[in-house]
Amino acid sequence: MEIPNPETNQPRTVLIDPVTRIEGHAKISIHLDADGQVETARFHVVEYRGFETFCEGRPFTEMAAITARICGICPVSHLLAAAKTGDKLLAVTIPPAAEKLRRLMNLAQICQSHALSFFHLSSPDFLLGWDSDPAKRNVFGLIAADPELARSGIRLRQFGQALIEALGGRKIHAAWAVPGGVRAPLAEGLKERVLGQLPEMFAIAERALALFKQLMDTKLGEEREVFGSFPSLFMGLVGSDGRWEHYGGGLRIINAEGSVLVDGLSEDAYASVIAEAVEPWSYLKFPYYKPLGPEAGSYRVGPLARLNLCERIGTPRADRELIELRQRGGRVVSGSLYYHLARLIEIVACLEGIEALLNDPGIEGRHVRARASVNALEAVGVSEAPRGTLFHHYRVDANGLIEKVNLIIATGQNNRAMNRTVTQIARHYLDGAHLSEALLNRVEAGIRCYDPCLSCSTHAAGSMPLQVRLYGADGALVEERIRG
Amino acid sequence: MAPMERSWRSGSVVELVIGIGNRLRSDDGVGPRLAEEVEAWGLSGVESMAVPQLTPELAPRLAACARVLFIDAWLVDGVDASAAAAPLLESLEALELSAAPPSRFSHHSTPQALLQLAEGLYGQRPEAWWLRVPAHGLELGEQLSPATAAQLVPARRALRCWLDRDA
Amino acid sequence: MTVITLTIDGRSVATASGATLLEAARAGGSAIPTLCHLEGLSPVAACRLCLVEIDGDSRLQPACVTAAAEGMVVRTTSPRLAELRRTVIELLFTEGNHVCAICVANGHCELQDLAVAVGMDHSRLPYRFPSRSVDLSHPLFGLDHNRCILCTRCVRVCAEVEGAHVWDVGWRGEHCRIISGLDQPWGAVDACTDCGKCVQVCPTGALFHKGDGTEEKEGHPEQLQVLVRARQQGGAP
Structure with a gap:
């Protein structure tokens, strides 16, 4: 593509060709106003993954296996949401051991997903600085700077993965969680093995916390204020006693001042408070809090939202960290850079939760599956995925064949916050009408705060390169950069 | 062996085959499909796995083996989509220099990045190869397109050749 | 019970008269794939997987419904059958x-x-x-x-x-x-x-x-x- 070079007025092409297996681009467009200032920026997700139509006409009992394949990074989240929706179609209360086992798997999942996000994708930004050589500002630069940190990220991920594998069998896609419970009780010897590994995992999490807190207080002072720091609503699950929750409880929505707008709401009633807007430039749907409209009603979900929403986590180590977080960022923390800190705190909460569950004799129950036939024709299941609240909504016919499916995913709910974050970063760092490396690095890092999982929401088989376009006030393309 | 230990064992696996892709995405599933075939061959000293994408925890397993083969779909479009596109078995050493730094934007990693990770963190890097099988469609579905399916025979031949079993 | 002898895959097989080729072949150690056939149900020869070659007969015959006969020469595997x-x-x-x-x-x-x-x-x-x-x-x-x-x-x-x-x-x-x-x-x-x-x-x-x-x-x-x-x-x- 030929585009004019703003410096020489000669057409020039800034294209870095992406390599194999590319189907879609995550596109970011930055629009300038007449004064050359950033007017708005948008994060577009351009290809739609047709899973919702794919499911129609299938028995609802297959939904767990189908939706678990949406994503290779977090199959557990869809598995649990599908199983919970299935429980409600059967209208059963699942055996207590089954709920504990599902909770155990979700904690392992959140733990390993956060480990990938923090240790491998994001920490190079913080440790190596924005203006360092982009070829080195990645996990390999991190190896040179702090190999132990990189190794410990892998250990933490292995820990979570191995626990998930041990619970669900080698093939996690085979749908271990089913409507009515789970397929197999806790395996012999797993408890002792996992408990034996926990001290090392706590040490890893706490070292990372100490490191990141120190960076937040020093080097990252500016980013703290610029990376998605704006008031917004937050939504997520909260336990009935105000505790941090990831599997049950009710929906809570708070505003930036901490006022509770919605509390204890059953997921069945989500449609009474949440509507989904569709924008012509993105295939992601934009859910928002109905009473306030699409703009003011946009909310954030995920680790930071969960910590903002709860009164306390309910486990000692994580609660100490939560208090520290609130000392740094206030009762409702509004800067998205804090998502990283929230992730680390949640890792601690997950480890403590895993410990408590394994020490609970109830988890060793042998009855783990309730059997029933279809007793409800419509149901909504919800769980907290690592990235935020995940809704599955099915309507079935009298025999249990799927008639309609709606999935509300975390990345969609954070979509507007990602746009605002990119806008904020572009306003701060755009230097004239030129997409500098430093800007691109920060835009990427701004989006990484939300750890968006694009394979979940879109049609990407493998890597998704980033395409950033800068538009002038007249709508003309000024510059384009692509990163594979 | 329990999964917890499996990820850390060393010595027993000499050759590792990793098929990358999503089996519900038509031709993208060709890598996992071939990796599962290798597993069914039951060769001693060969471990085979199918993964939707490469993630960092594979690095210690790479570091523990002598040779690794990545099997991936390679999307050919338009002009290249002719039946002439054939599986390509290449050494990854040669490709090293031209490899771009891996993106941290998605959760996807590249074989080169994973190898560097194995070397940087665990001090070991296996001899690495890449088998790329032409893919023609990545829509929802479990079947391979006829053009990709037709490449299974040469791909299998390349696999056997790499494993140094009768081709 | 009359016993008949026939040749299946080069082996001489003795079987009761009235047995099908499938029964005779399995008794003689030849594995013939089947799908619609199930012991205990009447055979229908619907799936055509059990087709075999019989010397002197240009057509392939489904083993599940073809009676074994004295002196028959039968092949249960061949490139043609595999295809x-x-x-x-x-x-x-x-x-x-x-x-x-x-x-x-x-x-x-x-x-x-x-x-x-x-x-x-x-x-x-x-x-x-x-x-x-x-x-x-x-x-x-x-x-x-x-x-x-x-x-x-x-x-x-x-x-x-x-x-x-x-x-x-x-x-x-x-x-x-x-x-x-x-x-x-x-x-x-x-x-x-x-x-x-x-x-x-x-x-x-x-x-x-x-x-x-x-x-x-x-x-x-x-x-x-x-x-x-x-x-x-x-x-x-």
Whole structure:
């Protein structure tokens, strides 16, 4: 593509060709106003993954296996949401051991997903600085700077993965969680093995916390204020006693001042408070809090939202960290850079939760599956995925064949916050009408705060390169950069 | 062996085959499909796995083996989509220099990045190869397109050749 | 009982007169793949997997319904037969909608096992992607026409063993499908005794227990043989 070079007025092409297996681009467009200032920026997700139509006409009992394949990074989240929706179609209360086992798997999942996000994708930004050589500002630069940190990220991920594998069998896609419970009780010897590994995992999490807190207080002072720091609503699950929750409880929505707008709401009633807007430039749907409209009603979900929403986590180590977080960022923390800190705190909460569950004799129950036939024709299941609240909504016919499916995913709910974050970063760092490396690095890092999982929401088989376009006030393309 | 230990064992696996892709995405599933075939061959000293994408925890397993083969779909479009596109078995050493730094934007990693990770963190890097099988469609579905399916025979031949079993 | 002798795959095999080629071949140690055939049910030679070559006969014959005869020379494997069997399996796969990854029978499916056995790594024939329905109207069982290969084991077991004759084959050509009752929803057929024999003998995931998820269905056709033998001999098996 030929585009004019703003410096020489000669057409020039800034294209870095992406390599194999590319189907879609995550596109970011930055629009300038007449004064050359950033007017708005948008994060577009351009290809739609047709899973919702794919499911129609299938028995609802297959939904767990189908939706678990949406994503290779977090199959557990869809598995649990599908199983919970299935429980409600059967209208059963699942055996207590089954709920504990599902909770155990979700904690392992959140733990390993956060480990990938923090240790491998994001920490190079913080440790190596924005203006360092982009070829080195990645996990390999991190190896040179702090190999132990990189190794410990892998250990933490292995820990979570191995626990998930041990619970669900080698093939996690085979749908271990089913409507009515789970397929197999806790395996012999797993408890002792996992408990034996926990001290090392706590040490890893706490070292990372100490490191990141120190960076937040020093080097990252500016980013703290610029990376998605704006008031917004937050939504997520909260336990009935105000505790941090990831599997049950009710929906809570708070505003930036901490006022509770919605509390204890059953997921069945989500449609009474949440509507989904569709924008012509993105295939992601934009859910928002109905009473306030699409703009003011946009909310954030995920680790930071969960910590903002709860009164306390309910486990000692994580609660100490939560208090520290609130000392740094206030009762409702509004800067998205804090998502990283929230992730680390949640890792601690997950480890403590895993410990408590394994020490609970109830988890060793042998009855783990309730059997029933279809007793409800419509149901909504919800769980907290690592990235935020995940809704599955099915309507079935009298025999249990799927008639309609709606999935509300975390990345969609954070979509507007990602746009605002990119806008904020572009306003701060755009230097004239030129997409500098430093800007691109920060835009990427701004989006990484939300750890968006694009394979979940879109049609990407493998890597998704980033395409950033800068538009002038007249709508003309000024510059384009692509990163594979 | 329990999964917890499996990820850390060393010595027993000499050759590792990793098929990358999503089996519900038509031709993208060709890598996992071939990796599962290798597993069914039951060769001693060969471990085979199918993964939707490469993630960092594979690095210690790479570091523990002598040779690794990545099997991936390679999307050919338009002009290249002719039946002439054939599986390509290449050494990854040669490709090293031209490899771009891996993106941290998605959760996807590249074989080169994973190898560097194995070397940087665990001090070991296996001899690495890449088998790329032409893919023609990545829509929802479990079947391979006829053009990709037709490449299974040469791909299998390349696999056997790499494993140094009768081709 | 008269004993006859014939040659199967170069081996001399002695068998009772009246035995089928399939029985003789299996007794003689030759493995012939089958799909519609099930010991305990009448043979129908519908799937054509068991075709064999007989000297002096230019046509291939289905082993399950061909009587063994004195002096016959039979081959159960040849490049021609291998090619044919693979094509049969490819036809079955392309005719329906078989998505193994999410199927209840994944890992315990006779069609899947046969695809491996005949070396079908892909289909050389185009997939037809027919639009077919799922019947979940029965309180205990389900029927997914997408996975039905029309082997008619269910039809036979219900008519011959259970005596209820709930199942039949309706329509023709590409519209051919298994029907229950007078082409009613399964759950509306009073004749059904809810015995589940059809589910046990189904070689794929077409008939299944409601509530089963992916990979959870394991058919048990051998239970049928125990039952049939017990009835023939009288008394408990």
